[in-house]
Amino acid sequence: MIDTQALRTAAWPTEPATTLAITPATVELDAVVKVYGTHRALDGISLALEPGEFVALLGPSGCGKTTALRALAGLEAVDGGSIRIDAEDVAGLPTNKRDIGMVFQAYSLFPHMTVLENVEFGLRMRRVAAAERRVRAHEALDLVGLGDRGERFAHQLSGGQQQRVALARALVTRPRVLLLDEPLSALDAKVRVQLREQIRRIQTELGITTLFVTHDQEEALAVADRVAVMREGRIEQIGTPEELYVTPATPFVADFVGLSNRVPGVLKAGTITAAGATFELLGDPQPDGPVLAYVRPEDVVLDTSPRGKGLAATVVASSFLGSLRRTTVRLEGDLLLSVQHDVSLQPAPGDGVRVGFRGNPVSAISAP
Amino acid sequence: MNRRLTGPVRLGLAPSPVTRVAILGVVAIVFAIPLLSLLEFSFRDGLSGGYTLAHWTGLFDPENARPYRTLFQSIGNSFLLAGVTVGIVLVVLLPTMLLVHISFPRLRRVLEFICIIPITVPAIVLVVGLAPVYSIVVQVFGGSVWTLAFAYGILVLPYAYRAIQANLDGVPVVTLVEAARSLGAGWPTVVARVLLPNLRRGVLAAAFITIAVVLGEFTIASLLNRRNLQTALLQISTSDGYVAAILALLSLAFAFVLLLIIGRIGSAGNRSNS
Amino acid sequence: MTVAHTAALVADVAGETPRRHPVAGPAARRRRGGLAKYLGLTPFALYVLVFLAIPTVLAVATGFFAEDGTFTFANILGIFEPAVLATFGSSFWVSALTAVIGAIVGAFVCYAMLGTKASGALRTLVDSASSVLAQFGGVMLAFAFIAAIGNQGLVTVWLIESFGINLHESGVWLYQVPGLIPVYVYFQVPLMIITFLPALEGLKSQWAEANATLGGTRWTYWTRIAGPVLAPSFIASLLLLFANAFSSYATAAALISQGSQIVPLQIRSALISETVLGRENMAGALALGMIVIMVVVMWGYSVLAARTSRWQR
Numbered sequence: 036m037i038d039t040q041a042l043r044t045a046a047w048p049t050e051p052a053t054t055l056a057i058t059p060a061t062v063e064l065d066a067v068v069k070v071y072g073t074h075r076a077l078d079g080i081s082l083a084l085e086p087g088e089f090v091a092l093l094g095p096s097g098c099g100k101t102t103a104l105r106a107l108a109g110l111e112a113v114d115g116g117s118i119r120i121d122a123e124d125v126a127g128l129p130t131n132k133r134d135i136g137m138v139f140q141a142y143s144l145f146p147h148m149t150v151l152e153n154v155e156f157g158l159r160m161r162r163v164a165a166a167e168r169r170v171r172a173h174e175a176l177d178l179v180g181l182g183d184r185g186e187r188f189a190h191q192l193s194g195g196q197q198q199r200v201a202l203a204r205a206l207v208t209r210p211r212v213l214l215l216d217e218p219l220s221a222l223d224a225k226v227r228v229q230l231r232e233q234i235r236r237i238q239t240e241l242g243i244t245t246l247f248v249t250h251d252q253e254e255a256l257a258v259a260d261r262v263a264v265m266r267e268g269r270i271e272q273i274g275t276p277e278e279l280y281v282t283p284a285t286p287f288v289a290d291f292v293g294l295s296n297r298v299p300g301v302l303k304a305g306t307i308t309a310a311g312a313t314f315e316l317l318g319d320p321q322p323d324g325p326v327l328a329y330v331r332p333e334d335v336v337l338d339t340s341p342r343g344k345g346l347a348a349t350v351v352a353s354s355f356l357g358s359l360r361r362t363t364v365r366l367e368g369d370l371l372l373s374v375q376h377d378v379s380l381q382p383a384p385g386d387g388v389r390v391g392f393r394g395n396p397v398s399a400i401s402a403p
Numbered sequence: 404m405n406r407r408l409t410g411p412v413r414l415g416l417a418p419s420p421v422t423r424v425a426i427l428g429v430v431a432i433v434f435a436i437p438l439l440s441l442l443e444f445s446f447r448d449g450l451s452g453g454y455t456l457a458h459w460t461g462l463f464d465p466e467n468a469r470p471y472r473t474l475f476q477s478i479g480n481s482f483l484l485a486g487v488t489v490g491i492v493l494v495v496l497l498p499t500m501l502l503v504h505i506s507f508p509r510l511r512r513v514l515e516f517i518c519i520i521p522i523t524v525p526a527i528v529l530v531v532g533l534a535p536v537y538s539i540v541v542q543v544f545g546g547s548v549w550t551l552a553f554a555y556g557i558l559v560l561p562y563a564y565r566a567i568q569a570n571l572d573g574v575p576v577v578t579l580v581e582a583a584r585s586l587g588a589g590w591p592t593v594v595a596r597v598l599l600p601n602l603r604r605g606v607l608a609a610a611f612i613t614i615a616v617v618l619g620e621f622t623i624a625s626l627l628n629r630r631n632l633q634t635a636l637l638q639i640s641t642s643d644g645y646v647a648a649i650l651a652l653l654s655l656a657f658a659f660v661l662l663l664i665i666g667r668i669g670s671a672g673n674r675s676n677s
Numbered sequence: 678m679t680v681a682h683t684a685a686l687v688a689d690v691a692g693e694t695p696r697r698h699p700v701a702g703p704a705a706r707r708r709r710g711g712l713a714k715y716l717g718l719t720p721f722a723l724y725v726l727v728f729l730a731i732p733t734v735l736a737v738a739t740g741f742f743a744e745d746g747t748f749t750f751a752n753i754l755g756i757f758e759p760a761v762l763a764t765f766g767s768s769f770w771v772s773a774l775t776a777v778i779g780a781i782v783g784a785f786v787c788y789a790m791l792g793t794k795a796s797g798a799l800r801t802l803v804d805s806a807s808s809v810l811a812q813f814g815g816v817m818l819a820f821a822f823i824a825a826i827g828n829q830g831l832v833t834v835w836l837i838e839s840f841g842i843n844l845h846e847s848g849v850w851l852y853q854v855p856g857l858i859p860v861y862v863y864f865q866v867p868l869m870i871i872t873f874l875p876a877l878e879g880l881k882s883q884w885a886e887a888n889a890t891l892g893g894t895r896w897t898y899w900t901r902i903a904g905p906v907l908a909p910s911f912i913a914s915l916l917l918l919f920a921n922a923f924s925s926y927a928t929a930a931a932l933i934s935q936g937s938q939i940v941p942l943q944i945r946s947a948l949i950s951e952t953v954l955g956r957e958n959m960a961g962a963l964a965l966g967m968i969v970i971m972v973v974v975m976w977g978y979s980v981l982a983a984r985t986s987r988w989q990r
Contacts, residue, residue, distance in 0.1 A: 110886055130889035137890040143883035147905045156901075157891035201887075208891065416885050417792030426789035430782065430866070434810075436832060437818070437863065440825035491724075499721035506714045517725055522917075523975040524733050525924030527941040528964040531739065531948065532732030557729045562812070612808075619813035621927035626948055633816045637931055640820065648824065651817035655809060662808045666801035 059086035059244045060121040060211035062107065068115030069102050069268075076102045078268035079116065084212075087242040089235065091255035094265035095291070100248045103265070104214050107246065109133050120211055131160070136205030136243075137214040141221040143201055144189035150176065150200050151185035157208040175207035176200070178237060195226040202234065206241065213238065215247040219254065231258050252292050256280065264288050284318045286400040289329035296335065296372050297327045299402055307399055310366065311346055315396040325402040330392065332361060332375035338389040339380055345391035348372070350382040364390060438655070445648040458645035471646070477635030478650075480548045484631060485617040487552035489610045492563045495556065497606065500567055501598060504576055518564035521557055526622040529557070537627060548630065554623050559616050563609040566665075570605025608665045615658045737968060740961030752962035761943070765966065767854050768939040772922035775861035780915045782862070783869020787877045790870075795878070807867035814864045815927030822860045822932075827851055854938045860928050865918050872917055876910030876985060913981035920974045924967070940967055 062084040069077035076099045084090050092100040105111040107118055109130035118125050125133055136157075144153050154172040163171070176182045179199040189197055198218050205213060215234070219227045235258040238245050249255050255262045256276040263273040264287070272284040283289035300309020302323050307314045309328045338345055348364035351371065360378045365371055372390060382388055418426070448455040461467055468475075496518075503510045521529070533554055544550050576598065583597045599606070621633035632654060640647035743749045755761060786803075793799050810818070825832045826844055828851075836842040850856050880903055888898045926941040937943040940963055947960035 108886075108890055110889070130886075131892045131894055133890075134892075135890055137887070139883045139887065141883075142881050143887045145884060145887070145902055145906070147902075156888075156893070160892035160897060204887075204891070214890075416880065416882060418789055423789045423792075426785050430786050434863070434866075437821035437825040440831035441821040443831050444824040495721050495724050499718060502714065502717045507718075510718075517729075520729060520733075522920070523968070523971045524729070525926070525941070525967060525971065527924060527926040527944050528736050528967050528971075529729075529732050531944065531960045531964045532734065532736030533728075534948070535735055536727065536732050553724075553728050556724070560729075612812075615809070615813055619815055619817075621815050621930070625927075625930065626945065633927065636820075637816050640931075644820075648820055651820045655813065655817055658809045658813045659805055662805040663801065665808075666805050 057206075057209045057241050057243045058211065059242050061086055061119075062212055062244055062246065063119040063122075064103065064107065064116070065119070066116035067103065067106060067113050067118060069099070069106060069111060070114045075268050077106065077113070080265070080268070080270050081116075082263055082270060082273065084244050084246065086244055089238050089245045089247065089258065089260045091247045091249055091259035091262045092265055093249055093252055093255040093262050093291075096250055098265040099268040100250075100265045101216055104216055104246060104248045107212070108135055108137055108214055134208075134210050135212045135214055136208060136210035138198065138201045138205050138216065138218040140217045141194070141197070144197055144204075146189055148188075149185065150181065150187050150189070150192070153189070153200060154185075154204045154207050157204060161208060171207055172203075175203040178206070179203045179233070193226075194222050195230055198222065198230060199233070202237070206237070206243070211244065213243045213245040215245065217248055217250070220250070227254070234258065256292070262292075264291060266291075282317050282396070283329070283398050286327075286329060286398050289317075289398045294332055294373060295329035296332065298330050298370065298372070300326055300328050300399075302326045302399060302401075307397065310370070310392070312392040312394060314392070314394060317396045317398040321399070321401065326399040327402050328397045328399045330372075330397050331395070332373040334393045334395050334397075335372055335374040336391045336393060337362060337364075337374045337376045337380060337382070338391065339382055339386070343389040345389035348388050348390050350384050350386040350388055352384055353382050364388060366390070438652070441648050441652055445645055445652065447645070459649060462646055462649055473630070474635050474639055474646070474650075477630040478632050480630055481618050481632035483549055484552050484555060484620075485614040487549050488555040488559060488617050489613050491552060491556035492559065492609055492613050493606070496560070496563055497567060497609075500564070500571065501576075501594070504571055505580055515564070515568070518560045521560050526558060526620075527626075529554070530623050530626045533623065533627065551624060551627065551629050551631070552617075554627075555617050555620060558620065558623070559613045562612045562616060566609035566612055567602065567605040570602050570608075574601045576601075604668050607668055611661045611665045615661050618654060618658060733968075736961055736964040738961065739958045740963075740965045742958055742961075744958060752958050753965065755959055756962055756966050761963070764938060764940050764943050768923055768941075769970075771854060771857050771861065771939065772919045775858055775865050775922050776915055776918035778862050779865025779869050779918050780873075780911065783866045783914075784873055784877075784911065786866065786870050787874045790874060791877060803870065807870045809867075811864050811868040811871055811921075815925075816931040818860050818863055819928050819931035822851065822856075822863070826859070852932055852934070854933075856932055857929055857939070860932065861922050861925065864925075864928075865922060868918055868921055869914055872914045873910060876907060876914070879910075879985075880906065909981040910985045913978050913985065916974050916978040916981070920971055920978070923974070924971065 062082075064080055064082045066079045066081055067077050068075065068079055078099075080099070080103055082090070082092075082103075092103060094100045102111055106113045107120075109125065109128060113126075120133065120135075144150075145156065148156070151169075151172055154175055155168045158168040158171060173182060173185065176185055179202055181196060181199055181203065184192065184196065184200075189200070192200065201218070218234070219231055222230065231254055234247075247255070247259060256279070259276065261273060261275055262279055264271045264279065266287055272279060272288045274282075274284075279288060279292045283292060289295050298309045300307045300314075302316060302321060302325075304323065305316050305320060307316055307326060307328050309326075309330075314328055314330070336345070346366055348366045351363045351365050353360060353362040355378065358378070359375055360380065362374045362376065362380075362382050363371055364374060374390060445458055446454045446456070448457070462471070500514065503514050537550070537554075540550050540553065579597050579601065580593055583593045588597065618632055620631065621637070623629075624631040625634045625637075632650075636647050636650055639650075740752045741748055741750070743751065756765070790800065790803060822830075824830055827833065828845065828849055830844075833844045836844060845851070884902050884906075885898055888902055893901070924941070926945070929939055929942055930945065933942060937946045944960050944963050944967075947958075947963060
């Protein structure tokens with residue numbers, strides 16, 4: 036352990052000086068446990084990142100996603116399991132020897148240093164010569180589009196700009212892994228979308244292995260190669276955004292990722308009968324009986340023609356969302372359904388309509 | 404099973420418990436010595452080397468009421484002054500702060516500057532100019548001791564201002580006022596039923612710190628020849644050091660309790676805010 | 678004063694509530710409301726004028742007049758006479774020394790308090806005790822020190838009896854300028870705790886974590902981040918401590934009954950009409966001297982404080 040540590044420390048100054056070339060690493064969390072008192076913040080989570088992969092840890096607040104990220108960074112001691120970067124166990128390695136780059140939620144720029152000094156800080160810690168430091172810092176700032184703000188102080192920048200500086204500061208040392216701890220959550224909606232695209236573009240360009248923590252499912256689906264959905268210290272499902280959305284492994288995932296209608300029905304031998312339609316059950320087999328099926332709004336079909344097919348329903352509300360329209364209808368028995376449909380249909384509250392289902396497989400929980 | 408893989412993560416911020424206890428322990432002991440000495444002194448039986456409760460019991464003995472009369476009078480003066488000064492804070496400072504906060508946001512810096520000035524102008528300097536002012540005050544209000552509260556109101560400005568402002572900063576005053584007024588409340592209702600309940604913490608803290616500062620005030624009373632707790636203490640210390648020691652301890656304890664209450668009010672507020 | 682103020686508020690209600698005055702045009706109403714609002718500021722303005730502005734101006738102005746009312750620079754020049762300069766010197770070094778000791782010891786206590794809960798019992802206890810000792814002490818602290826290290830003091834007697842050490846071997850110094858030092862330190866340390874602790878708590882945990890993820894150590898955290906970030910607050914607190922000691926009067930008045938070894942005591946002498954340097958109105962000149970020093974110190978304080986508040990958003 037100590038040998039590799041010494042080697043790495045010694046190796047830093049001799050790395051090539053001209054580009055931000057990064058050697059992407061693998062990251063493995065294996066049955067990691069973290070306990071606070073009686074609360075198991077991490078209840079044996081396992082997660083493997085391929086070199087250059089962008090993985091999002093997604094979950095509601097308090098699910099342990101930030102703890103997992105901080106354990107990987109060495110900012111939290113863990114109580115069990117192992118963490119490996121490039122197949123090397125980093126248990127005994129303090130944060131400053133792990134060769135990682137991290138972007139925090141907010142306010143992480145050193146307030147008494149200029150932007151340039153902030154970006155140079157990691158290089159200074161690695162005893163990179165002043166001239167080279169300057170070149171690399173400018174390069175990193177150019178990468179995030181702030182090449183002209185080097186002399187500013189953090190308080191003279193907008194929130195989005197501060198986070199871009201933090202990103203440049205994290206990348207300039209060419210770390211093996213980039214850790215992003217809800218870097219967008221303190222920003223305005225519009226800046227958030229711009230910056231997440233910029234982060235993804237830079238990540239792809241550099242090919243750096245990245246772990247991104249967020250509670251915003253839209254954000255996770257938009258940028259990550261794979262998303263790990265966490266709940267109460269455990270990973271519920273890991274998969275590509277499409278997998279999570281189309282084939283959620285658990286009702287929690289179905290509920291947390293995207294929108295779902297909960298339709299009461301009956302499960303028998305892997306087939307659900309609900310609202311006059313049949314659906315195949317997703318995920319693990321479940322005992323027969325009454326269930327709530329999770330049906331996506333886009334899997335519901337709206338028919339406004341006078342003699343349409345399907346179940347009779349009354350329009351409650353309808354909202355225009357740009358490229359699509361989402362309408363809430365009430366079925367017999369007071370069941371409310373959210374339907375996503377083309378903007379060419381413009382139902383008004385009170386209209387009588389008919390709804391049907393596309394019949395895609397759904398996940399379900401047994402009804403209380 | 405539950406092996407600890409890495410030691411406690413120390414990033415350079417908080418001290419270790421050992422360091423903390425060591426520093427706080429040493430400072431606490433050194434700081435306790437003078438106060439404990441004062442306590443020990445209050446039990447001394449003259450120069451005999453023995454100890455007695457006589458000084459403590461004697462102070463509250465009705466038979467001694469006569470020699471201590473001026474002393475108790477001075478204590479009464481101090482409490483009267485504290486009350487009037489709190490009144491000045493509530494009637495002059497508080498409404499002005501509210502008015503400035505709501506209607507003259509541009510004057511906030513000016514008000515803050517004015518309220519901080521008494522730190523720059525020491526009481527010993529102020530008293531030089533107060534002497535002629537008070538020769539007029541006496542003609543208007545008479546020479547009663549309570550008039551000293553006018554000067555004390557100035558002394559407590561920085562403390563009272565800070566206490567109230569801290570509370571004002573944490574409450575969306577302008578929004579509350581607009582909400583109340585849009586619901587049809589008149590200004591008196593807004594102030595009494597919306598603003599003051601939300602500012603209770605700050606106003607209470609300001610009142611308590613004002614009482615503590617006034618009870619501890621010596622400079623102005625001494626040089627304007629008025630009697631209050633502190634001048635009486637100094638005077639009696641030359642004749643009866645034990646009584647001076649006891650009263651010093653009691654008033655320190657009283658101020659400590661007052662400020663402890665401010666602390667509890669403050670931290671209770673912080674909890675509900677977070 | 679209250680009546681005037683409430684009247685202003687009430688007038689404002691009338692001015693801004695259309696249904697009560699349907700006739701008046703909006704502009705007229707706003708103008709009247711605005712005027713009433715300004716009236717609301719007058720009680721405070723008058724109060725501060727009479728009891729803060731006028732006394733301050735008078736204090737300084739009297740220094741420029743002789744007893745017979747004629748304008749003179751004699752009092753001001755008096756400040757520069759060796760005897761008076763010496764008291765300014767004493768005031769200065771006692772204040773500077775106790776400020777430095779108080780700042781260093783107080784900073785250590787603040788450091789020890791880091792990581793304790795802000796609403797915890799220990800914090801409340803330290804805060805309250807600090808406030809009492811820093812703002813309330815004066816005369817009573819002098820008593821405490823007489824009881825501890827005075828001629829017959831507990832510590833004095835104990836040191837002699839146990840170790841044969843005589844605190845006052847070369848004369849009793851507690852009632853002289855050196856005696857002010859322990860007592861002043863006793864209220865400087867608590868003041869440092871009150872003023873510096875918020876700055877220390879303004880250090881964000883992200884800075885320590887960013888330092889670590891960027892390859893820094895505890896050492897680089899304190900030398901390159903926490904140290905430079907805290908430096909302005911530390912110096913600002915130091916200046917405040919200096920100002921506090923410099924303007925302190927009660928402790929000195931209680932300890933030193935004879936002589937005028939520091940400036941506030943010299944003002945006392947001048948006020949109770951013992952003429953200083955044989956001049957009347959010397960108090961005004963001394964007050965001016967104190968104000969000049971205080972203004973310079975507090976100006977430095979506000980510049981530094983503004984700088985740190987910028988960082989502590």
